[in-house]
Amino acid sequence: MSKVVETTVYQLDELSGTAKEKARAWYREGGFDHDWFEFVYEDFQRIAEILGLRLKTRAVRLYGGGIRQEPCIWFRGFWGQGDGAFFDTFYSYRKEAARRIRDHAPHDTELHRIADALQAIQRRNFYQLRAEASHRGHYYHEYSMAISVERDSPTGQDMSADAENAVSEVLRDLARWLYRQLEREYKSQTSDEAVDESIMANDYTFTDTGRRFG
Template identity: 60%
Template structure:
């Protein structure tokens, strides 16, 4: 025969410290399932545009039907050897890239260095270098990117001896930069402060022991 069981539901702020920790652990494991990296990806897409990288795209299916274009950016993280980020696309010289990056991210010395390195190697090759970046293998880190560099010179001059290495390393540094931003964002989002804010904003309820109710 059915029976009615009454359970008192608590908000996060009403729990003991031990129960709060249990509630936070639930959120990190089961409640943290959204595309938390979207803002980082959007920032990276803008940076790529400024330095001259046209990211490749692929069609992804939406839950409600239809598709949308998604930039070819991948990552894995954040505690295993081999974790990292990578992307696919085409790099070409972008006029005023260094100036534009400094304007967009005035305090980011690493982005300034990457843009300056690309500008320097382009200058030595009369701004004629281009590069195709493709993902290879099942891992996602900077060395899973195959980077082919060419010089489009109507006089058929060869690119300088350092060009392939310089462009490749700068693009891999860009992937490393992306990974650090993703790691920083993830660390913030799973911090007690951010988890508490998310739990309270969603109005989640818990038992006295900190177990999710409902």
């Protein structure tokens, strides 16, 4: 025999402090399922282009049956040892990268340092260094990038002794920089203020204990 059960539901701002925390936890665990990192990725692709990186791409199938190419950028975070970010790329010298990166990000001194370091090692090798970074292993951090460096010299001249290590470390520094941007964006979007705003905008309702209702 069917029966009608009435339940009183509440908006987020009507809940007690403990119930609010439970509602926020629900959103962070299940409601927070969009590509929150999209703008970080877009900015990183622009930065990569300025520095002379050509990010590798992978084919992603769309719901409508089509295919699009997405950059090979990966990360895992933000709580465990071994979390980090990496990318698959080709690299070669890009003229005026140091100036252009300052135009793009005038206050980011770490990006300035990275651009200057690439400029310096390229100068010692007559701007002939090339590199490739590809993922290896099962981890998601800068040391999961296998990086090879070579000098494209028309006379067969060897690269300087420090070139391979210098380029590799700068690319890994860039991966660390990317991870910090992702972590900062995630913390911003999962802050109490941002979560509350999203919950209210979507008119989610809860029981008095903070359990999601509708």
